[in-house]
Each structure stands twice: as C-alpha cells, then as structure tokens.
Amino acid sequence: MNFTVTILGCGSALPTKRHCMSSQVISLRDKLYMVDCGEGTQLQFRAMKLNFRRLGHIFISHLHGDHCFGLPGLISTLGMLGRTSDLHIYAHPDAIALFKPVLDYFCRELPYKVFFHSFNPSLSELIFEDKGLKVISIPLKHRVPTAGFLFEEKQSDKHINREMTDFYKVPIAKMKELKEGADFVTEDEMVIPNCRLTYPADPARRYAYCSDTAYYEKIIPIIEGADVLYHEATFAEADLKRANETFHSSAAQAAEIARKAGVKQLIIGHFSARYTDEDLLLSEAGKIFPNTVLADEKKVFDIGRPRI
Amino acid sequence: MNFTVTILGCGSALPTKRHCMSSQVISLRDKLYMVDCGEGTQLQFRAMKLNFRRLGHIFISHLHGDHCFGLPGLISTLGMLGRTSDLHIYAHPDAIALFKPVLDYFCRELPYKVFFHSFNPSLSELIFEDKGLKVISIPLKHRVPTAGFLFEEKQSDKHINREMTDFYKVPIAKMKELKEGADFVTEDEMVIPNCRLTYPADPARRYAYCSDTAYYEKIIPIIEGADVLYHEATFAEADLKRANETFHSSAAQAAEIARKAGVKQLIIGHFSARYTDEDLLLSEAGKIFPNTVLADEKKVFDIGRPRI
Numbered sequence: 001m002n003f004t005v006t007i008l009g010c011g012s013a014l015p016t017k018r019h020c021m022s023s024q025v026i027s028l029r030d031k032l033y034m035v036d037c038g039e040g041t042q043l044q045f046r047a048m049k050l051n052f053r054r055l056g057h058i059f060i061s062h063l064h065g066d067h068c069f070g071l072p073g074l075i076s077t078l079g080m081l082g083r084t085s086d087l088h089i090y091a092h093p094d095a096i097a098l099f100k101p102v103l104d105y106f107c108r109e110l111p112y113k114v115f116f117h118s119f120n121p122s123l124s125e126l127i128f129e130d131k132g133l134k135v136i137s138i139p140l141k142h143r144v145p146t147a148g149f150l151f152e153e154k155q156s157d158k159h160i161n162r163e164m165t166d167f168y169k170v171p172i173a174k175m176k177e178l179k180e181g182a183d184f185v186t187e188d189e190m191v192i193p194n195c196r197l198t199y200p201a202d203p204a205r206r207y208a209y210c211s212d213t214a215y216y217e218k219i220i221p222i223i224e225g226a227d228v229l230y231h232e233a234t235f236a237e238a239d240l241k242r243a244n245e246t247f248h249s250s251a252a253q254a255a256e257i258a259r260k261a262g263v264k265q266l267i268i269g270h271f272s273a274r275y276t277d278e279d280l281l282l283s284e285a286g287k288i289f290p291n292t293v294l295a296d297e298k299k300v301f302d303i304g305r306p307r308i
Numbered sequence: 309m310n311f312t313v314t315i316l317g318c319g320s321a322l323p324t325k326r327h328c329m330s331s332q333v334i335s336l337r338d339k340l341y342m343v344d345c346g347e348g349t350q351l352q353f354r355a356m357k358l359n360f361r362r363l364g365h366i367f368i369s370h371l372h373g374d375h376c377f378g379l380p381g382l383i384s385t386l387g388m389l390g391r392t393s394d395l396h397i398y399a400h401p402d403a404i405a406l407f408k409p410v411l412d413y414f415c416r417e418l419p420y421k422v423f424f425h426s427f428n429p430s431l432s433e434l435i436f437e438d439k440g441l442k443v444i445s446i447p448l449k450h451r452v453p454t455a456g457f458l459f460e461e462k463q464s465d466k467h468i469n470r471e472m473t474d475f476y477k478v479p480i481a482k483m484k485e486l487k488e489g490a491d492f493v494t495e496d497e498m499v500i501p502n503c504r505l506t507y508p509a510d511p512a513r514r515y516a517y518c519s520d521t522a523y524y525e526k527i528i529p530i531i532e533g534a535d536v537l538y539h540e541a542t543f544a545e546a547d548l549k550r551a552n553e554t555f556h557s558s559a560a561q562a563a564e565i566a567r568k569a570g571v572k573q574l575i576i577g578h579f580s581a582r583y584t585d586e587d588l589l590l591s592e593a594g595k596i597f598p599n600t601v602l603a604d605e606k607k608v609f610d611i612g613r614p615r616i
Contacts (some may be wrong), residue, residue, distance in 0.1 A: 014388050015351050021381075040348045043323050063416045065384045069377075073329075073347040076373045080322055098413055105374045105406055252348040 003028045003153060003205050003303040005228070008044035009036075010269035010295035012064040012234050013125050013246075019271060020044055020297055021066040022211065024230070025055075029132045030154045034058040035209050041070035042077050048298060052081055053107060057128060059135060061092035061211060062121065062146035063098070070133035072102050079110040086113045090127055090135075092145055093118040121147035124222050138222050140213035142247045148210035150222060151303075158198035166193050205304035206261070211270045214244065215253040217260065227304040230295065233268035236280050248272075251281035264304075269295030311336045311461060311513050311611040313536070316352035316497050318577035318603035319343075320542050320556075321374040327579060328352055328605055329374040330519065333363075334459050334540070337440045340378040342366040343457055343517050356606060360389055365436060367443060368399035369519060370429065370454035371406070379504035380410050387418040394421045398435055400453055402405075404435035429455035432530050446530050450555045456518035458530060459611075466506035476500050513612035516571070519578045521562040522552065525568065534571045537614040540601065541576035544588050556580075559589035563596035572612075577603030 011019025021038020032054040034041075045052070055078075060068050070088070078087065089095065096116045103114060119127045119137055128135040131154070138148035151170060157179035165175070171182055178184060180186045182263070184192045208223040211232035223229055234248035241251050249257075251268055258266035264288050271278050278294050285292040293301075312335045319327025329346020333353070340362040342349075353360070363386075368376050379397070386395065397403065404424045411422060425446055426437045430453060436443040439462070446456035465487035467611035473483070478492055486492060492500045516531040531537055542556035551558050557565075557574055566574035574597050579586050586602050593600040601609075 014385060015354055015381075018357055020351075039378065040351055043328075043348055046323055047325055063414070065381055069381045070347065070385075073323075073373055073377045076377075077322060098410060102410065103407060105402070105455075106377075170396070249438070 001029060003207070004050055005207060005230070005267075005301045005303060006050065007269065007297055007301075008041055008048065009038050009293045009297060010271060012272050014273040015039075015066065016273045017277075019273075021215075022061075022270060023070065024209070025151060026207065026303075027054075028151075030054060031056060031130070031132070033135070033151070034131070034202075036061055036067040036211075037070040037074060038066045039069040039073075042074040044297065045074070050290045051131070052073065052078055053083065053085075056085065056088060056134075057129075058087070058089045059149050060089065060095060061140075061148060061209070062142060062144050063092050063094055064144065064212070067212075068095070071099060072106060073112055075103060075110070076107050079107055079112065083112045085140050086115060088115050088117060088128075088233065090119055091115045092121055099294065119147070121145040122163050122298060136222065136226045138208065138210060140210060140217040140219065140221050142212045142214065146212060148213070148219065150226070151207040151209070153206065154301050155204045158194070159222065160196055160200045161199055164192075164197050168197070204302075207303045210257075212248060214247040218259070220261045223257075223261045223263065228263065228265045228301060229258050229261065229263040229265060230267045230269060231257055232270035233281050233285060234270050234272045236275065237284055239272070239274070251285040251292075252288055255285035255292055258285075258289040258292070264291065265301075266292040267295050267301060268292060271295075309337060311515070313515060313575075313609045313611060314356055314358065315343050315537070315577065315603045315605055315607050315609075316349055316356065317346050317605060318579060319374075320325050320578050320580050321372065322581040323347075324581045325580075327419050327583075329378070330369075330578060331378065332424055332517070333358060334515065334611075335362075336459075336461065338362060341437070341441070341459070344369055344375040344519075345378040345382060346374045347377040347381075350382040352605065353382070357544075360386055361391065361393075364393065364396060365397070366397045367436075367457050367525075368397065368403060369448070369456060369517070370450060370452050371400050371402055371471070372452060372520070373522075376403070378410075379407060380414060382510045383411060383418070383422060386413050387415055391420045396423045396425060398427055400429055400498065427455070429453040434595045444530065446516065446518060448518060448527065449524040450520045451524065454520060456516060456521065456527065458534070459515040459517070460513045461514065463512045464509045465510045466502070466615040469505055469507055472500075472505050475512070475524065478505065504519070512614075518565075520521060520537060520556060522555040523565065525565070526543065528569045531565075531569045531571065534569065536573045536575060536609060537566050537569065537571040538575045538577060540578035541593060542578050542580045545592055546583070547580070559593040559600075560596055563593035563600055566593075566600070572599065574600040575603050575609060576600060579603075 008023040009020030023041040231254035233251035235243040316331035317328030331349040541559035541563035543551040
C-alpha cells in the first residue's frame, strides 16, 4: 500500500512564479490528508488531479496567511462539487473565531459540515487517529504558536506463512486472528506459536512535517528515525541572521536536525523568494545530511517502501 | 496615454486548469485599479509583472468568494513588500465586518493603511474620483447585492493648434489656459476665440465591468456607448435555465446588452467550468454583436485608441 506525500506548494510567504504557498497532501489507503492550505491550494489540488472526495482531514501548522488563506476557497469549492461528508480541520484554537464568520457568510448553503478541532501547539500529543494512521503534533519554534505533524502509519498485520498454515491445516476463518498475533490450537490441542505461522509485519512508516520553525532540537525525540522528514529550509547559510530574526531555519540547520534525528530522508522546502535556484540550499544541506532532496510543486515522494 | 484592461482571471466560481477566479486590472496614466480579487489574484498579478506599487484602489463587485477571497493574501503580500502608501478598497458594507478581523489577526504589522469604503450596490453613483478617472457603480441583478463599475476617463485638455498660436504670438504661459478652453486676448485687445487656437480634446474613454449579473436592461443607460464592455457570459444558450436560476447571463444575453447599449466592443468572461472550449459562447454572442471577443487570462485589451 502506497504512503506518499504530494507537494502542492513549498514557497514561503512571498509568492513567486516558481513556488506556491505551503500545502501538501499525504495519501494512505484510500484517504488524503492535507497539511496547510495557503492561497491557491485548491488550484494546485485540482491541477494534480487529486480526488476532492478522498480528502477528509486538514491539519494547519499555524495561523500565518501563507499556511491557511486557501481554506475558505477550498471549503466553498467542495460545497459546489456537492460534497456531503464531513470535513475536519485541526488547527490552533483561534482558527474557529477567524474562519467561522467567513464561512457563515460566504458558504451559507454548504451541503456538508465543517468541524474545527483545536489542539495545543505547545504539546506533543495524539491529535487524530483513524484505521490506518495516527497524527501526533510536534511543537515548533516560530513567531506564533506552531506545530508540525508526525504521520505515523498504524502497525499493519503480520503476513501469513502459507506453507506452515497449510501444514497445520489452519482453517480460513482463523487467518485474521493469526495475522493479529494469536497462536493456533490444532484439533488434538497442540498449541502452535504464532511465530511459526506468520512472518513479521512490515515496520510502520512515519512521515514528519516541520514547518515553520527555527532550529529546535526538542523535536528530535519525536521525529527520531522517521522514514521521511520535511523540514523548512527558508534560508541559505549566508542569511542565517535573517533566519534567526524570523524564526526560520537554514538548509544546514534542517540537515543537522535530520542527522541528529537519524531520519532516512530529508525533504527541504519553504524556500525564501530571494533564491532563484535552490541548488545552493541543497548543497548546503547535503554536506551535513547526504540523503536530502528539494521539495518542488507537483513532486510526489514515497514514505518508505510500498506495502503489498 | 494608454487605457488598458488586463485580465487576471475570467473563470466562474469553480476553479479549472484553464481559468482563474475573477480579477482584472485597469491601467491609466501611472496608476492601476483592480476590479475583484478572487483567490490567486496576487499570483496572477505577479505573473503579469504588474507593479504592486502602482496599485492603490480595489473595487469589489460583490461578496461571493470567487470575487474577493484573494484580498487577505494580496494585502499581506503588499505589506511584506514594504508598501507604505494607503490602499483603498471599495465594497459592499459587509466587507468591513468580514475582512477587518482577518486583517487585524494576520496582518498585525502592516506598514501601510487599508481603508474600506462602503457603497450601496443598488444605486448608480460616483464612488471614486481622481485626477484622471471617475468610477461609477452599476447596479446589477445577482443572488446577492452586486454592482458593476464604469471607469470613465476624465475629459482631457484640448490640443493646441501650433500654427495659429504662433500666428497670434500666444506666449507659452497662456497655453495651459487655452487647453482648458479660454479665449486669447492679443496686446491690441483683440479677442481670439478658443476654437481658432485649439483642436477639440479627444473624447473621454469609458470601460464598463458588469459581472456577475442576470440579463438586466436597466444597466443600458449607464453603459451606453462605452468603448468596451466586459459582461459576464457564464452560460451558453442551451443552459439558459441554469443561467436564470443562478442569476447569471448567457453569451447571447451579454451580446444583446452590448447591442442595445451601443458599445464599441464586448469582452465576454466569467465562463462556467462546464465548457472546455468557449468558442461556442463566442459564436453565440457574435451572431448578435459581431465585435465580441473572449476574455482570457493574461490578455490585455485597449480601451479606445491611445492618447498622445
């Protein structure tokens, strides 16, 4: 089963011809989860031919315009497309007071319900869970309260060892229990331990989104060993002073976090409009953490190897 | 002096890959005036390499999201670009209560002031005036209170007839008065009538923006004889029922208004997402009003001939 991230926008606040405002879409099983929703997100979503009906949950890292000004337009459009299923938005508590009056006025006849769920960006806690996924907040260090998100796939079932289940004549009805870890008791009451009948489950895959943030080592224990880390890298080393002033990171700082957290891959994004070529950022990060790649609009990244 | 209209977006509410949400920019003298500001307008503005500093006035036809959801992002961006001069927004009275809290929260440190000016969309009146231009509201017929805008260039000065001013030895200091219509009195007190010393001024050019609206003949006296009329043409004739239900116009209805108002050119826009090719709309309008053209993103239209 594929677990992917599609970049809809990886620029910073000032729009450029090359990058859109922050937004990305995580796809797992038949569901899409959006992180951030800058202006123009719905256009990018459509351009990528993503299915609006599969989107049920939107996570907003912080209340800066370039991360959430696309919400009213997206919510309107979903209504015009005849959506009837609920939409859930996870954001700082202020989001309700800000967006509710706008939606009440502009989206009076919405054929579906929008629920705002508040979370405390200064805590790392489980903020969402469904059949396949957990989302855990990652407190970040920015000018306003901000949290990243760890998308943690739920542990999948073990794989059946067909040869052994045939040998012990395990009936089909018992297979689900085996996958979940149960031992098998034969007709003559012999207990066959689960480990003889199954192969281990695939390791659960983890994707961490950390934007916007200054260099902040406190996130390391939360994102440790993640398959993929998206970390903002707004500035190059030469502009470190500006990064510090604005509570953003340099590419080298993003790489330093990736290295210390022992993640498998680093995607850098949230590029300042001042760089016409991000190869400089890639090079600066790559010296510290070689498996670094640049985010770019419409790029799709795999989070760990696909499941069968 | 050029008087132009640049189309930033001419789609209707549902985003498509071909059209953006409503917005256009009128350019006259050294100033830019924006009409409507759907989501993504600031990106289109930048893509067209228009100068943000020249923009001082934004006119919002009505409070539907596809005509105004781009305002907070544009206002934010102008702040980040270091703008210091005032920005004026002309809109329905509800706009203040809707946008003010959003701007107060997201644009706390704006280095310039934003002024909202309310107007009554059910009246045709002068809502703005500067050195070169008057803007008059055009009450339209839509699901919510809506007004179009007539951009009327101010009458320019007369042209000097050099041969005659040389003959009568008119001093340079008197030229301004002549251009404004004064007669000239020679040293021996002979009165030379103005018409012998000047050529008539160029006729003032007029551009009318009418979107969104059902077919509405009451606008005809206001837009009569305009150089260019932009009129919405959301639907084709086959979808007239839908046009009536949603208080939009068909292309043929837009053309009928253009014909009855005796305008010189008709631009049709605000195309429904259902049409993948607007040639059908152009053809339906063209049968009634031959000088019809299709709006399209990034097209620039001249309003009457350029002035010297």
